[in-house]
Amino acid sequence: MIDINKALEQLDWSKDPKGLYEPIAYMMASGGKRLRPMLALTAAEAVINEGLISGNAMDDVLPAAMALEVFHNFTLMHDDVMDRAAVRRGQPSVHAKWNDNTAILSGDQMLIEAYKLIAKVPGDKVLKTLELFNEMATGVCEGQQYDMDFEHMNTVTIDDYLTMIEKKTSVLIAYAMKIGGLIAGASNAQQEALYQYGLHIGLAFQIQDDILDLYGDPNTFGKAIGGDICCNKKTFLLLTAYEKADAESKAELLQWLMTSDCDEQKIAAVKEIFDRLNVRAVGEAVMEEHTATALAQLDKLPQNAATEKLRLLAEQLTTRNN
Amino acid sequence: MIDINKALEQLDWSKDPKGLYEPIAYMMASGGKRLRPMLALTAAEAVINEGLISGNAMDDVLPAAMALEVFHNFTLMHDDVMDRAAVRRGQPSVHAKWNDNTAILSGDQMLIEAYKLIAKVPGDKVLKTLELFNEMATGVCEGQQYDMDFEHMNTVTIDDYLTMIEKKTSVLIAYAMKIGGLIAGASNAQQEALYQYGLHIGLAFQIQDDILDLYGDPNTFGKAIGGDICCNKKTFLLLTAYEKADAESKAELLQWLMTSDCDEQKIAAVKEIFDRLNVRAVGEAVMEEHTATALAQLDKLPQNAATEKLRLLAEQLTTRNN
Numbered sequence: 307m308i309d310i311n312k313a314l315e316q317l318d319w320s321k322d323p324k325g326l327y328e329p330i331a332y333m334m335a336s337g338g339k340r341l342r343p344m345l346a347l348t349a350a351e352a353v354i355n356e357g358l359i360s361g362n363a364m365d366d367v368l369p370a371a372m373a374l375e376v377f378h379n380f381t382l383m384h385d386d387v388m389d390r391a392a393v394r395r396g397q398p399s400v401h402a403k404w405n406d407n408t409a410i411l412s413g414d415q416m417l418i419e420a421y422k423l424i425a426k427v428p429g430d431k432v433l434k435t436l437e438l439f440n441e442m443a444t445g446v447c448e449g450q451q452y453d454m455d456f457e458h459m460n461t462v463t464i465d466d467y468l469t470m471i472e473k474k475t476s477v478l479i480a481y482a483m484k485i486g487g488l489i490a491g492a493s494n495a496q497q498e499a500l501y502q503y504g505l506h507i508g509l510a511f512q513i514q515d516d517i518l519d520l521y522g523d524p525n526t527f528g529k530a531i532g533g534d535i536c537c538n539k540k541t542f543l544l545l546t547a548y549e550k551a552d553a554e555s556k557a558e559l560l561q562w563l564m565t566s567d568c569d570e571q572k573i574a575a576v577k578e579i580f581d582r583l584n585v586r587a588v589g590e591a592v593m594e595e596h597t598a599t600a601l602a603q604l605d606k607l608p609q610n611a612a613t614e615k616l617r618l619l620a621e622q623l624t625t626r627n628n
Numbered sequence: 629m630i631d632i633n634k635a636l637e638q639l640d641w642s643k644d645p646k647g648l649y650e651p652i653a654y655m656m657a658s659g660g661k662r663l664r665p666m667l668a669l670t671a672a673e674a675v676i677n678e679g680l681i682s683g684n685a686m687d688d689v690l691p692a693a694m695a696l697e698v699f700h701n702f703t704l705m706h707d708d709v710m711d712r713a714a715v716r717r718g719q720p721s722v723h724a725k726w727n728d729n730t731a732i733l734s735g736d737q738m739l740i741e742a743y744k745l746i747a748k749v750p751g752d753k754v755l756k757t758l759e760l761f762n763e764m765a766t767g768v769c770e771g772q773q774y775d776m777d778f779e780h781m782n783t784v785t786i787d788d789y790l791t792m793i794e795k796k797t798s799v800l801i802a803y804a805m806k807i808g809g810l811i812a813g814a815s816n817a818q819q820e821a822l823y824q825y826g827l828h829i830g831l832a833f834q835i836q837d838d839i840l841d842l843y844g845d846p847n848t849f850g851k852a853i854g855g856d857i858c859c860n861k862k863t864f865l866l867l868t869a870y871e872k873a874d875a876e877s878k879a880e881l882l883q884w885l886m887t888s889d890c891d892e893q894k895i896a897a898v899k900e901i902f903d904r905l906n907v908r909a910v911g912e913a914v915m916e917e918h919t920a921t922a923l924a925q926l927d928k929l930p931q932n933a934a935t936e937k938l939r940l941l942a943e944q945l946t947t948r949n950n
Contacts, residue, residue: 322770323770323773323774323777325773325776325777326769326770326773384732384733384736387728387729387732388729388732388733406709406728407709407710407776410706410709410710410732411706411710411769411772411773411776413736414706414735414736414739414769415766415769415770417736417739417740418739418762418765418766418769419766421743421758421762421765422762422766424758425755425758425759425762429755432754432755432758433747433751433754433755436743436746436747436754436758437747440740440743440744440747443740443743444737444740444741444744447648447733447736447737447740448644448645448648448737450733451645451647451648451733452645454647454729454733455645455647
């Protein structure tokens with residue numbers, strides 16, 4: 307198996323001007339799960355002809371896998387500016403450590419760096435990969451826009467929310483799977499199964515993220531607990547609470563949502579309402595549905611060590627704590 | 629000749645979410661000289677086999693030409709946020725009309741849209757075009773970083789400045805020429821001549837821009853006159869003044885540079901120092917040198933209506949007033 311961390315470490319950010327590339331190096335070194343490149347590589351392994359796994363065929367997937375991770379980190383760098391998030395992966399976000407302009411421009415350069423990696427995809431696959439990558443990137447920006455729109459909307463349904471997170475989070479994971487499969491020679495049906503697997507684990511992943519924002523372990527989560535409540539973010543938990551609440555609980559919830567300040571008391575009070583309405587269990591049930599849909603896709607693929615890994619990953623998603 | 633404005637108007641920005649695409653439509657409709665796509669198309673015309681000009685060969689260049697204009701507008705949208713510029717082409721800049729987050733995210737999407745247009749370049753040229761486009765985009769970001777770095781540096785030489793504007797402005801024009809030529813089948817030597825022509829008219833263009841910022845006609849320039857002096861921007865005029873000034877003028881200049889506020893008085897006083905030191909004439913002389921170098925490149929190309937147009941353009945650059 308290709309070591310994605312090692313490959314990412316070999317990207318050279320020690321270039322001039324330092325002000326442009328040092329924040330990229332900082333962001334790329336800050337860790338993260340490397341989920342997207344790992345998925346692209348595993349998708350490739352799942353469909354590739356057995357005899358080719360150890361050969362150049364897997365190396366062909368690597369530039370695109372790295373492009374997906376660089377792109378993901380670009381979105382985080384810009385999202386942190388837009389969301390005024392001061393902490394990322396347990397350390398200051400780029401705009402907090404440097405400033406907004408640095409995060410904007412270094413983020414722009416990261417997006418370009420992602421396309422430089424896409425340009426390294428082997429000749430017969432580069433155009434199709436570029437097209438898929440463009441569709442993915444558009445989906446992610448549209449998702450971020452819907453997310454920002456929701457802040458100013460009074461009524462957001464759970465369906466609206468699921469459409470938003472499908473674009474903002476799932477599409478990147480789904481295209482990571484599809485691009486990995488495409489470059490490794492997957493059939494159209496296999497590419498579609500890989501895409502759907504990614505889409506549904508992405509949805510499960512994001513709902514889990516909403517849950518962890520409040521119920522996660524502060525030592526391993528890497529962000530402040532209750533941040534979503536602080537900024538009145540319309541998460542799966544809040545929208546479900548709002549849908550399930552009786553008049554009294556709804557009034558109580560709305561009163562807290564009207565305060566733009568945030569303290570421990572607000573987080574505790576809203577959490578108490580969520581607990582009373584059992585919204586965590588609802589979230590976990592929806593997560594499990596999407597996990598099941600994702601797992602069903604794997605039956606359409608060759609059964610090998612890679613598909614087994616994808617099976618385990620989907621199952622483990624529901625028990626992660628960071 | 630292909631109508632670049634008509635082609636750009638046909639790009640469809642009436643998509644959802646409106647919050648993402650409306651600022652792009654606004655930016656793209658705000659005009660500008662369409663210099664970069666026009667140059668890409670003219671470069672193609674200059675080198676293309678006479679018999680093919682009216683055929684599909686020119687249509688092949690169009691997506692890349694449009695990509696260059698979309699990219700240029702992306703850089704303006706983000707630069708206006710970074711520079712806190714409230715006016716662009718005589719109307720509110722995107723971040724001023726909407727907000728910073730809108731300008732960041734819609735700008736990101738514009739960069740992606742540029743790559744979508746690059747993906748439409750005919751199959752045998754798409755990879756090389758993508759590589760050139762990536763080099764260009766990197767140069768522009770590096771140039772913007774140097775520009776921002778200069779704000780906080782005490783000593784910037786005129787050479788530093790020329791390196792910066794070469795990246796920030798000229799590289800885009802140079803690659804517009806080269807990409808247009810490449811897609812139209814230019815030889816390597818022709819591509820290099822087209823590139824050098826673009827690089828040098830770009831340098832002349834940027835020095836002219838510095839001059840117009842202070843000496844332009846406020847009715848046609850589209851920006852407030854003296855904006856560069858206001859924000860103590862290290863332009864060709866200021867760096868030349870600083871280099872030419874005697875101790876007394878230097879002290880006077882430094883005193884004005886220490887005020888971060890700006891009013892008519894400051895602009896008039898600094899302009900008076902510039903006039904005394906004759907910096908406008910120095911700028912115009914350097915501009916003319918670069919124009920001459922650009923014109924010399926045209927001798928290496930076929931002599932036809934397109935090269936004649938490029939010759940006129942270089943000559944007219946020195947007399948533009950907006």
